[in-house]
Amino acid sequence: MAVSVDEAVSPGPVRDRRPPRRRSGGRGRVVIEVAVLAVLAAVMLFPVLWMIETSIKENRDVYAIPAKFFDFTVTLDHFKDVFVDSGGGPTTLSGSFLNSVIVAGVSTVLATVLGVPAAWAYSRFSVKAKKDQLFFILSTRFMPPVVVVIPIFLMYRQVGLFDTKLGLILIYTAFNVPFTIWMMKGFVDEVPAEYEDAAMLDGYTRLQAFWKFTLPLLLPGIAATAVFALIFSWNEFVFAIFLTSSDAVRTAPPAIAGLIGGTTVDWGLVAAASIVFALPVLVFSYLVRKHLVAGVTLGAVRR
Amino acid sequence: MGTVAVQGLRKSFGKVQALDGVTLDVPDGSFFVVLGPSGAGKTTTLRAIAGLEKLDAGSVHLDGKDATGDTPAARDLAMVFQSYALYPRLTAYENIASPLRARHRSSSEIAAAVEKMSNLLHIERLLQRRPAQMSGGEMQRVALARALVRQPRAFLMDEPLTNLDLKLRVEMRTELTRIHRSLGGTFIYVTNDQVEALSMADQVAVIKEGQVQQVGTPTEVYERPANKWVAGFVGSPSISLLACHAEGDRLVGADGWTLPRPRWTTAEDGRPLLLGLRAEDLSVERRGDASLSGELYGLEPLGDRTLVDVQIGSEIVKVKARPTVTGTPGERLQVTVDLDRAHLFDAGTGLALSEAGR
Numbered sequence: 147m148a149v150s151v152d153e154a155v156s157p158g159p160v161r162d163r164r165p166p167r168r169r170s171g172g173r174g175r176v177v178i179e180v181a182v183l184a185v186l187a188a189v190m191l192f193p194v195l196w197m198i199e200t201s202i203k204e205n206r207d208v209y210a211i212p213a214k215f216f217d218f219t220v221t222l223d224h225f226k227d228v229f230v231d232s233g234g235g236p237t238t239l240s241g242s243f244l245n246s247v248i249v250a251g252v253s254t255v256l257a258t259v260l261g262v263p264a265a266w267a268y269s270r271f272s273v274k275a276k277k278d279q280l281f282f283i284l285s286t287r288f289m290p291p292v293v294v295v296i297p298i299f300l301m302y303r304q305v306g307l308f309d310t311k312l313g314l315i316l317i318y319t320a321f322n323v324p325f326t327i328w329m330m331k332g333f334v335d336e337v338p339a340e341y342e343d344a345a346m347l348d349g350y351t352r353l354q355a356f357w358k359f360t361l362p363l364l365l366p367g368i369a370a371t372a373v374f375a376l377i378f379s380w381n382e383f384v385f386a387i388f389l390t391s392s393d394a395v396r397t398a399p400p401a402i403a404g405l406i407g408g409t410t411v412d413w414g415l416v417a418a419a420s421i422v423f424a425l426p427v428l429v430f431s432y433l434v435r436k437h438l439v440a441g442v443t444l445g446a447v448r449r
Numbered sequence: 450m451g452t453v454a455v456q457g458l459r460k461s462f463g464k465v466q467a468l469d470g471v472t473l474d475v476p477d478g479s480f481f482v483v484l485g486p487s488g489a490g491k492t493t494t495l496r497a498i499a500g501l502e503k504l505d506a507g508s509v510h511l512d513g514k515d516a517t518g519d520t521p522a523a524r525d526l527a528m529v530f531q532s533y534a535l536y537p538r539l540t541a542y543e544n545i546a547s548p549l550r551a552r553h554r555s556s557s558e559i560a561a562a563v564e565k566m567s568n569l570l571h572i573e574r575l576l577q578r579r580p581a582q583m584s585g586g587e588m589q590r591v592a593l594a595r596a597l598v599r600q601p602r603a604f605l606m607d608e609p610l611t612n613l614d615l616k617l618r619v620e621m622r623t624e625l626t627r628i629h630r631s632l633g634g635t636f637i638y639v640t641n642d643q644v645e646a647l648s649m650a651d652q653v654a655v656i657k658e659g660q661v662q663q664v665g666t667p668t669e670v671y672e673r674p675a676n677k678w679v680a681g682f683v684g685s686p687s688i689s690l691l692a693c694h695a696e697g698d699r700l701v702g703a704d705g706w707t708l709p710r711p712r713w714t715t716a717e718d719g720r721p722l723l724l725g726l727r728a729e730d731l732s733v734e735r736r737g738d739a740s741l742s743g744e745l746y747g748l749e750p751l752g753d754r755t756l757v758d759v760q761i762g763s764e765i766v767k768v769k770a771r772p773t774v775t776g777t778p779g780e781r782l783q784v785t786v787d788l789d790r791a792h793l794f795d796a797g798t799g800l801a802l803s804e805a806g807r
Binding site: 338340341343344345346347348349350351352354359362363 | 496499500501520521522526527528530532534535536537538547548550551552595
């Protein structure tokens with residue numbers, strides 16, 4: 147039977163919006179469950195909560211002892227300080243955010259453009275030593291960045307990629323392409339090859355068949371994969387701090403970390419910058435949450 | 450024009466030899482059925498003709514021209530897939546229109562062609578639906594319409610009825626024959642269902658393990674199977690095969706029975722043979738000169754007839770009888786044999802003996 151990819155990859159629970167049926171045990175048990183979950187949530191989310199509070203407190207409240215939980219004056223000055231400096235011009239921090247957007251965005255686009263066709267090829271064609279090739283591709287992700295950063299630093303200095311955005315874009319793309327290939331191959335495998343066969347008999351070329359009939363079915367998978375790649379590039383810290391030196395190139399993670407370490411730390415600014423930094427990832431994840439779950443649980447669901 | 454000729458097709462998937470020298474000649478305008486059990490290489494043959502499978506060896510000629518290296522689009526063929534392969538995001542209308550859109554036909558021409566097809570296949574009310582909103586039978590009709598909307602060199606059909614329930618399958622069998630008659634064109638139809646093959650085909654090619662066993666009309670394949678495998682595969686219930694050899698004017702069974710030697714047999718005395726007997730050429734109700742004695746093994750009532758299983762020596766022979774036949778297992782009975790319709794095969798090679806006298 148022909149099924150759309152949406153149906154094919156969405157496990158039931160994602161679509162099922164009915165509230166789950168209460169298990170036996172009655173009200174008492176429900177109360178205990180809610181209480182335990184509330185305590186756990188409070189513990190887990192406390193740092194986030196504290197970060198949000200700090201970002202909207204005035205400086206004297208930030209440093210107040212004992213700490214103020216509720217009765218402080220709300221201010222958005224710290225957020226203004228993230229982007230606008232005392233002279234009215236843009237801050238170096240705002241430049242770092244722009245660098246992050248460029249580096250993460252371009253490397254994600256590159257990884258997707260390179261990885262999706264590769265995944266399609268690995269899924270559809272018989273390639274010599276396919277399993278070995280795929281393992282080799284995966285193996286490039288085995289080592290944590292910190293292991294390879296010194297050799298890459300030395301190489302980058304030689305070829306003039308050190309302290310350039312292009313350098314960061316290339317290294318992030320190199321890290322994201324294997325991930326994209328592996329994740330997208332799963333999605334391509336789910337789309338029957340017969341759609342392309344049928345399209346070729348209709349009179350389309352193989353590439354047209356891929357472009358017109360398979361690619362639209364892959365879009366949810368591409369969105370999920372791209373968000374993962376984007377999150378990796380956006381959050382990456384080790385390469386960013388080792389391979390850049392100037393404020394003009396530095397991305398947000400090392401720039402925010404650089405705010406800590408002077409004689410006095412402006413915690414309000416750190417908190418506000420961190421929130422600005424975390425927001426895009428939260429928004430993107432929210433937008434594609436359905437496909438993220440589908441992507442993560444792919445193959446785990448029996449149909 | 451629409452002749453398809455394949456010559457010496459060879460294709461292996463890893464260690465599996467899917468096609469082992471398949472040669473077929475499909476005449477223009479015929480309903481050509483490729484029949485075989487699953488895994489015989491039928492679908493691979495079809496995909497090779499369509500250009501979807503890269504061959505290890507062999508050639509494909511379309512209308513007399515070598516098309517072995519051509520892309521599927523250049524071959525000008527249409528195909529119905531076993532899974533239908535309807536584009537899930539397109540409506541039935543757009544699915545049917547797809548082959549015409551790929552060839553840049555005008556929208557008025559497309560609309561006219563889709564309308565003609567939807568009338569022919571009675572799917573007018575489905576045109577705005579997507580595949581997910583259709584039943585299996587409806588998707589099957591849309592898939593057929595997509596293949597039939599053009600006038601290609603030939604229509605390739607890969608077990609198109611397999612996924613339908615029995616009633617629909619019987620209905621579509623008649624329908625396909627009607628469509629073939631009204632549209633003309635060359636149909637190459639792959640199936641593992643011998644009833645489909647016998648009822649629809651002009652020509653049947655029986656294929657097993659990537660090798661063509663026999664090509665002929667349904668009657669030829671049924672009445673004069675080329676070897677014991679074809680005899681066993683075509684026909685339901687399966688033909689009964691009894692080991693025997695010729696001795697003067699008698700056939701002597703391995704289990705000791707004797708029958709008059711059929712007039713047309715040319716086998717020399719003592720050569721190991723297999724006697725092939727179809728259920729309808731045997732009787733437990735008639736009396737005749739040639740008969741075998743055995744024991745009733747069991748009865749299989751099938752409604753319009755009853756199959757009588759008779760044990761002769763160590764073999765079970767199936768006999769077709771009227772539904773009213775009765776008996777108790779173990780009782781002795783005589784099975785009358787219509788020797789003019791019996792088959793003899795060489796026990797070693799499995800090949801049918803020359804039947805020059807028939």
